[in-house]
Amino acid sequence: MTTGRDGFARMRTLQYVVLIIFGTIGLRLAYLQLIDRRYGELAKANTLRHVVQYPPRGEVFDRNGEYLVQSRECYDLMVIYREMDKEGFDTARMCGVLGIEPEKLRKELANARMQPRIPHMVANFIPKEKKLLFDECDFRGFFTIYRTVRQYPRKVGGNLLGYVGEVNREMLRRYPEYKRGDYIGMSGVESAYEPLLKGRKGVKLQEVDTHGAVKNSYMNGLYDSLAEPGKYLVCTIDARLQLFAEELMKGKVGAAVAIEPSTGEILMMVSSPTYDPDELVGRERGNNYMKMLHNKRRPLYNRAVSARYPPGSTFKLVQGLIGLQEGVLRPSDLHPCHMGYQVGRLSMKCHAHASPLDLRFAVATSCNAYFCYVFRDILDNPKYGGVKNGFDRWKEYVKSFGFGRKLGSDFLGEGNGYVPDRAFYDRRYRGSWNSLTVLSLSIGQGELGCTPLQMANLAAIVANRGYYYIPHIVRKIEGQDSLDRRFYEKHYTLVDPRHFEPIVEGMWRGVNVGGTSTAARLEGLDVCGKTGTAQNPHGRDHSTFLSFAPKNDPKIAISVYVENGGFGASAALPIASLIEEYYLTDTIRRPHLVDYVKNMNIYYPAYDR
Template sequence: MAPNSGLQRFFTLRYVVFLVFVVLAGRLFYVQIIDDKYKDLATSNIMRPEVEFPMRGEVLDRYGEYLVRSRVCYDVMVIARNIPKTGFDTLRLAEILDITPERLERQLKRAKQAPRAPFLITGYLSQEAKLVFDEGEFDGFFTRFRTAREYPRKVGGNLLGYVSEVTEEQVRKWEYYSSGDYIGVGGVESAYETMLRGEKGVSYRIYDTHGAAMGPYKDGDMDILPVKGLQLTSTIDGRLQEFTEELMEGKVGAAVAIEPSTGEILVMVSSPTYNPDLMVGRQRNNNYAQMLHDQRNPQFNRAVKAKYPPGSTFKLVQGLIGLQEGVLRPTDMHPCHGGYSYGRRKMKCHDHRSPIDLRDAVATSCNAYFCYVFKDIITNPKFENIAEGVKTWNDYVYSFGFGRKLDSDFTGEGKGYVPTPEFYDRTYNGRWNWGSVISCAIGQGEMGCTPLQMANLAAIVANRGYYYIPHIIKHIEGRDSIDRRFYERQYTMVDSVHFVPIVEGMWRGVNVWGTSGGARLEGWDVCGKTGTAQNPNGRDHSTFLSFAPKDNPKIAVSVYVEHGGFGASVALPIASLIEELYLTDTIRRPELVERVKNYPINYYHYDKKQREYDLRRAKQSAK
């Protein structure tokens, strides 16, 4: 070995040491200076954004009384890994949260599957219970501010809709929502969701690795406060709504009242309805399930979705079209001897004097008269064939808002149905004549209308030829107006003058001689038209269409009661009582109220369905 070889090795080893230094320094340089991701990771480590839920907007009735209110409540959350290992008083916590200890244990077990993630133990903790909970100092548990809906009048289940947690699908579809958020479902809640929900806020907080909050991040400078949802004023008359719901109880059907001069919906009842409070709180799921099993389907908003045959109320439309088309003059007399015969068939009519003119035909609701009118409309020689006649008739009917959506501010509005020549071509294989379609003359057959469309018809007649699109919200907090379409008159294809005899007939039917005599209100010039719609499921549907007063009408009502019998038997008194309360502010006929409430209707067709359904369920659960 050369004498200096030891020294040379010393120098070599110095290079090794230097190399170690360079490698470490190089890596440090990369991690600390070049690569930026660690700074973000460090921030996201300690900082967690926390959603601050806004107060949902309220809904007032037309007089400023609360229909829906938001009340403060709290979700109780847990982060499983922060629960002390020594355990805690589960019995006491269960008692405070008002849940069974078994349920608490079950929830905790589920929470432990993702021990770092916040898990919802239970919702709807009242403010008082929250104070007790806070005193308990349960480590790992915390509360989250929420609001729950509250319904002072407990009315308008289907009308107002409810608030529910967003579904996975909705989270995917809309950026705004994330899992656990609430969203309006049905009715006003869903139609005005974007206004009612407000804006979520966010607060950034520092957490240590054990999940304990260590205070606001950057002194809360980056936080965004939640913005409360907008307050809506609805067109609904809360008291009238409640009264109508009482009258409709036990009946299946719908009642809609509109202010003709504005298109504002005063009352919208779908029966059976439900107490909207049932859709709030911990029992929500149970209540919801129970409703799902109800074969009368209380969740189905019949007022805007059902397709009912309009029955005789539709004769108004036929008369108006006839007048406009020039195939009918108000003074035209038609005979009626217990009905209208065509071919070997006969459309029956009830007993009344004959022949009669248009006014009396409206007042007495003569079937035969309007069969003549309808036949005259569609077989008008100016048309090349009947299809063209029906087509023209279709256009008129559409202009009255039938067979299409009215474009109201209500989601889920149904279209109803108006049969078209194409429909008849399909049904009769192209071989049909006026006799095939004659049942449309009296609103039977394939005709289907929503109660809203029928109420709108009442408003059209009241206005003598036009309507405003019906709507349920008349004012939005912080805005001067609602959508402009609600301020525009929608004219029908029938001129105003032609409405005079029709209105006259409706007035006579109530006030002089006819089927609607029971709707008479002293001093209010009520106009009305009954309807009795045949249907394959049982007894006739009872319907009544009315407005009052005759001049400068204030209210237009349509009531439809399934299997209620004659129009005059149940639909008419309900409509009349709605008008009475709205116009006179009092009820002078308490005996009529009692009669309506106790009016016996046998829904054997629904009951049968329910029995069969229950049986099926029992069988399934037995399996």
């Protein structure tokens, strides 16, 4: 039935169906393309200019609602070469109005000529006043686009806030949603929160006549889309504290980080030397950037989150806590110390203090020998059968304090720090090593490397007696009720909170009764602190100080690290103490100390060679 005559008839019918369908489409096309000229004219009238509407970038506030980063309006000058009035164009006049060099203008126009139909940027960062002047002049084919650039009222936090720049080729390839000429956060907060800050571009359709003059907006703006401004951020930073800390750190190389222990919010974060963030905005950006790049002290390097420093004696807190948790140490245990720890030919020097001494006193006076005993007891604990297993256990503890790994803060480029592992020593000592070989770890020397952020986090852990919140820099995001969940979780260390009391007591005594940190004493604030002096092969010792206050109900935990600053008490301690005082009491009652810190002269032969 379907192959014979009937099938043939049906095939014919279907062929007609196909032809009718294509015929209908063809007729419709003929009507559209040949007869109805309306569409051609619509298209001609449709010489639309797509003007990209750039959104203002989100602003950044400090924790008290003060502007850290503002957006300032400025304009880009664009040209569509085809629409330019080539004969009547007055180069000199335009240069006069806009304050650009004739040479540059000519060069850009030559570039624009290559692609005459697309808007080409001639000059950028034109301030508003000049743009108004320009508007009065009516240069045909030229128009301006609204952009925003960054402005920093307090001029603080260069590395912290990061900078914004035009997307480069590499980024264009990696992030296809960006177009040439877009701005993108390159580092710091600007980069970490780029998706929120950048906002959404809009587009405005303008009908343009054959002379290139704008007639009106297409369909009364029906298909325009408005630019959506970026979201604002509220930082956890206290701008005044940041400014004060930056002043104190001026001339020194190092970093200072302060955290609010009860939330993990970063109150202040200085990487020194820093720079004025305004220098990386505008036309001079490139030059300034190169200058900084070649500065041997590396101002663009964020030491506060990336540098690896030996923690020095501040690490004794961790050793003590591990010892207590492991049960190899009781707070009342006495160990002797006569100017050092001596086993055979190996010796670890110490300074003069009473002997024998208990844990609290050992923390207060920062006794090296005491913690050599503690460290060796941890590693040689018979429970684990061998120093190597003991060392593995020790490393687990250290890791739980946030060392040797990223903390997971909202900072891109956060460093890991470094805690050596068993394999490292096996390689170095070809498998034969014991607790004496690695003894320098006991006082935070040797291969240990910590970022200042990790050290400040240690201060927060001790202040909280056993837990921390992941340090973070942003407190609130516009339109969001909360931050990422991870910032609200308590992270406990492997050490039980009850073991923290004697350590805290020792830190308190070191400041308030007698020890290495007495200069940090503040009346009525119950400061707890621990100095650190880290030997380093490149010159003078590094000075570090770790502290929190008040002892009960801590409001601030701080870590200051000054490279080549000498004793912990000589450089880092006064800085940390002043910052604490300023944050907690809002006043400075020791102006002489401020002068002392500011006039401190530290030489950096390693950098300034």
